[in-house]
Amino acid sequence: MNFDLSEEQLLLQETVGQFVANECPPTRLRELFDADDGFDSVLWKGMIELGLGGITLPDEFGGAGLEMLDLAVVSEVLGHACAPGPFVPHSLAGLAIALGGSDEQKQRWLPRLASGETLGTVAICESGDRWQLEEWALAADGTLTGEKLHVPFASNADLLVVGVAGGGLVLVERDSTGVSVEEIDGADRTRRLFRVTFDGASCEPLPEGVAAAPRLRDAGLVLLAADAFGAARRLVDMSVEYAQTREQFGVTIGHFQALKHQLANMAVEVEPCRGLYWYAAHAFDHVAEEAERSAALAKSHITDRAMQVARDAVEAHGGIGFTWECDVQIWFKRVMFDRAFLGAPAFHRERAAQLAGW
Amino acid sequence: MDLSYGDEYEALRGELRQFLTRSWPLQGEEAKLGFPEQAALFRKRATEAGYLNRSIPKRYGGSEQPADVLTAQVIREEFGRAKAPGEARGIGTMMLVPTLLERGEEWQKEKWIPGSISGEITWCQGYSEPGSGSDLASLKTRGELVGDEWVINGQKIWTSGAQRADFMFCLTRTEPDAPKHAGISYLLIDMKQPGVDVRPLKQMTGGATFNEVFLNDVRAPADWIVGKRGEGWIVSRTTLKHERNSIGAATQTSVIFTALVRLAQRVEKNGAPAIRDPVVRQRLATLEGYVRAHQYSGYYQLTRDSKGESAGLIPLMNKLIGTTISQEAGKIGYDLVGEDALLAAGERTLGLMPKGNQGWVAQFMSSLGGSIAGGTANIQRNIIAERGLGLPRDAAADRSAGK
Ligand SMILES: Cc1cc2nc3c(=O)[nH]c(=O)nc-3n(C[C@H](O)[C@H](O)[C@H](O)COP(=O)(O)OP(=O)(O)OC[C@H]3O[C@@H](n4cnc5c(N)ncnc54)[C@H](O)[C@@H]3O)c2cc1C
Numbered sequence: 140m141n142f143d144l145s146e147e148q149l150l151l152q153e154t155v156g157q158f159v160a161n162e163c164p165p166t167r168l169r170e171l172f173d174a175d176d177g178f179d180s181v182l183w184k185g186m187i188e189l190g191l192g193g194i195t196l197p198d199e200f201g202g203a204g205l206e207m208l209d210l211a212v213v214s215e216v217l218g219h220a221c222a223p224g225p226f227v228p229h230s231l232a233g234l235a236i237a238l239g240g241s242d243e244q245k246q247r248w249l250p251r252l253a254s255g256e257t258l259g260t261v262a263i264c265e266s267g268d269r270w271q272l273e274e275w276a277l278a279a280d281g282t283l284t285g286e287k288l289h290v291p292f293a294s295n296a297d298l299l300v301v302g303v304a305g306g307g308l309v310l311v312e313r314d315s316t317g318v319s320v321e322e323i324d325g326a327d328r329t330r331r332l333f334r335v336t337f338d339g340a341s342c343e344p345l346p347e348g349v350a351a352a353p354r355l356r357d358a359g360l361v362l363l364a365a366d367a368f369g370a371a372r373r374l375v376d377m378s379v380e381y382a383q384t385r386e387q388f389g390v391t392i393g394h395f396q397a398l399k400h401q402l403a404n405m406a407v408e409v410e411p412c413r414g415l416y417w418y419a420a421h422a423f424d425h426v427a428e429e430a431e432r433s434a435a436l437a438k439s440h441i442t443d444r445a446m447q448v449a450r451d452a453v454e455a456h457g458g459i460g461f462t463w464e465c466d467v468q469i470w471f472k473r474v475m476f477d478r479a480f481l482g483a484p485a486f487h488r489e490r491a492a493q494l495a496g497w
Numbered sequence: 498m499d500l501s502y503g504d505e506y507e508a509l510r511g512e513l514r515q516f517l518t519r520s521w522p523l524q525g526e527e528a529k530l531g532f533p534e535q536a537a538l539f540r541k542r543a544t545e546a547g548y549l550n551r552s553i554p555k556r557y558g559g560s561e562q563p564a565d566v567l568t569a570q571v572i573r574e575e576f577g578r579a580k581a582p583g584e585a586r587g588i589g590t591m592m593l594v595p596t597l598l599e600r601g602e603e604w605q606k607e608k609w610i611p612g613s614i615s616g617e618i619t620w621c622q623g624y625s626e627p628g629s630g631s632d633l634a635s636l637k638t639r640g641e642l643v644g645d646e647w648v649i650n651g652q653k654i655w656t657s658g659a660q661r662a663d664f665m666f667c668l669t670r671t672e673p674d675a676p677k678h679a680g681i682s683y684l685l686i687d688m689k690q691p692g693v694d695v696r697p698l699k700q701m702t703g704g705a706t707f708n709e710v711f712l713n714d715v716r717a718p719a720d721w722i723v724g725k726r727g728e729g730w731i732v733s734r735t736t737l738k739h740e741r742n743s744i745g746a747a748t749q750t751s752v753i754f755t756a757l758v759r760l761a762q763r764v765e766k767n768g769a770p771a772i773r774d775p776v777v778r779q780r781l782a783t784l785e786g787y788v789r790a791h792q793y794s795g796y797y798q799l800t801r802d803s804k805g806e807s808a809g810l811i812p813l814m815n816k817l818i819g820t821t822i823s824q825e826a827g828k829i830g831y832d833l834v835g836e837d838a839l840l841a842a843g844e845r846t847l848g849l850m851p852k853g854n855q856g857w858v859a860q861f862m863s864s865l866g867g868s869i870a871g872g873t874a875n876i877q878r879n880i881i882a883e884r885g886l887g888l889p890r891d892a893a894a895d896r897s898a899g900k
């Protein structure tokens with residue numbers, strides 16, 4: 140048995156980690172968090188140059204031809220750094236086309252997505268918490284008329300992969316007529332959300348969209364789980380660091396056993412989650428019969444653990460933890476996104492139960 | 498035990514309805530006043546009629562009525578029904594007024610209590626400092642008696658409502674040579690004077706209700722001190738006792754619970770009202786167990802208090818229980834708002850029901866403040882363990898107290 144990342148994966152994590160540490164240190168992160176426009180084109184360009192635009196896309200289309208686990212370990216690093224940007228939706232858009240597109244669609248879009256010439260995103264949610272492909276009601280009959288909610292970076296994106304009635308996927312170019320976007324007042328300002336309204340917008344179905352849509356969902360669940368794991372790890376680190384510097388009663392607060400145990404509990408909640416998302420990512424490519432369920436379990440378990448750890452981190456920081464000025468709130472809201480996007484943990488736990496035949 | 502609303506209370510209800518029909522909303526010229534002025538006018542009348550500020554002597558503007566849980570309950574119900582202003586809320590009525598009643602000079606009570614209970618005077622609590630939170634007694638803000646005035650220098654932080662407050666009750670180090678706890682005095686400070694610099698701090702919810710307060714050669718008359726010099730710590734403990742006593746905490750959690758049930762009735766889960774969902778029902782009913790237990794403990798405590806008897810551990814636990822309930826309510830509410838869980842926090846006005854789905858996002862976040870403000874959850878647990886269960890005090894805390 141070798142349940143560990145490869146040298147290459149560790150190197151990938153290190154490279155990406157160093158890049159975001161340099162290009163998006165907490166000062167820059169805060170600027171972006173508070174800015175009106177949360178899209179940092181320079182940061183995104185840098186990520187693209189590192190090859191993050193097409194990690195799982197086939198070599199022949201300019202991708203790196205790697206696996207879900209490679210993509211997920213990057214997602215973890217970006218969650219750890221709380222790096223703003225469209226990594227998850229862009230990756231999902233590419234994956235959808237790679238899995239469900241015609242040859243012509245692949246040739247047209249994948250090289251551009253990999254090279255960053257085209258920014259992709261996914262339009263999944265419909266009003267009423269309807270994220271699931273079985274619930275999509277937006278009808279695509281040559282054109283689209285209706286609305287999608289919570290589309291990440293829709294105003295910056297060039298290409299939308301849109302879930303439609305019947306569980307299929309269609310492509311819509313964002314600047315085509317009949318497509319309008321409006322920003323939503325989202326909590327996580329590192330991943331800006333938009334309402335997209337289609338008014339007779341032209342769209343192009345992915346021929347294998349119905350088969351690709353569940354894979355798109357599972358990939359999304361794994362990437363969100365990995366992001367939340369990274370964020371939660373950081374929240375634990377921030378809290379431990381604070382406990383080692385803040386003094387009360389003449390000692391650093393880390394001396395108090397109550398707090399020490401709280402921090403230990405946070406670590407115990409988070410650390411084992413690593414394996415859970417790794418396995419889900421591995422199963423996505425290699426254990427077909429477990430892929431769906433592992434993704435559901437990873438997303439529901441990890442984002443829930445991460446959310447509680449984020450709450451605990453606020454408490455461990457005392458008054459400062461409750462402020463906007465303290466970085467904890469930025470990661471807290473990152474986790475809120477990971478937890479709610481693509482459906483809440485309870486929903487995916489129910490799916491996991493059903494998939495087990497319980 | 499007697500919980501009946503007997504004839505006596507039904508008669509009271511009738512009287513209350515007549516009074517409220519006559520008195521609220523205000524009519525004619527009075528109806529043109531701003532809301533705070535209208536509320537103050539109404540509170541005075543309701544107090545004269547014996548319905549508000551019942552535990553406060555008449556000479557300080559109260560109605561001085563015998564304590565009675567049921568009467569208080571009927572009054573709350575009828576005022577709520579008429580949407581009439583209840584007792585002025587806030588740190589002044591919750592903490593300062595009871596402290597003055599217990600420890601203040603006669604002239605201090607006369608000067609400050611009437612305006613505080615009518616809502617005309619507002620207060621802020623200047624306790625925490627950047628270096629002194631859980632270890633409050635390490636505070637450094639200096640007060641020096643120069644002639645017949647205190648001259649105060651230092652910085653307070655997390656001061657809720659300082660931007661609106663007329664006065665601050667402030668813990669100040671006046672005896673620098675005395676041991677930690679014995680060097681503190683409880684001073685009252687006029688906030689509307691040069692040298693008081695209030696800077697709002699933005700909270701994680703996006704709102705700004707607490708502040709940094711810089712005190713730079715700020716002055717207070719020598720006799721604006723509650724208790725004697727160096728007794729500030731003990732005086733402030735009286736205040737904390739009142740904070741923990743407040744039955745308001747139980748009312749507050751009931752308000753949130755009611756709002757939560759309404760939310761579950763309003764939103765859908767799997768195509769049916771969420772309130773029909775078995776998991777939601779379990780979570781709500783579990784929470785209600787805590788809410789009702791808290792509420793009845795409040796009645797018990799009040800009854801014991803009115804007889805001058807102890808309610809045991811309950812008074813020490815109120816704060817922690819209230820925090821747990823409001824956090825759990827926040828989590829359930831947050832889970833009920835569906836995809837709106839992605840949204841930023843909406844406005845969340847303390848004491849009122851969360852409004853709309855973004856109000857529940859705000860509750861999810863702001864309920865965390867409960868485990869920090871007014872002594873963190875860990876400090877509450879220390880209090881329960883040490884003062885309630887008789888366990889030994891924390892060694893570090895003892896050392897830093899110079900024991
Ligand atoms: C919303 C809000 C409103 C507030 N309003 C006011 C106000 O109006 N006036 C005012 O004076 N203050 C106010 N405060 C401040 C509040 O009282 C302090 O934040 C609180 O006492 C904690 O102090 P601290 O922030 O310095 O945290 P710290 O004391 O530094 O605590 C940090 C962490 O260490 C833990 N810790 C510390 N000591 C121990 C110990 N001995 N054992 C175990 N764990 C320990 C704490 O539980 C916490 O998790 C407010 C705070 C908030 C959040």
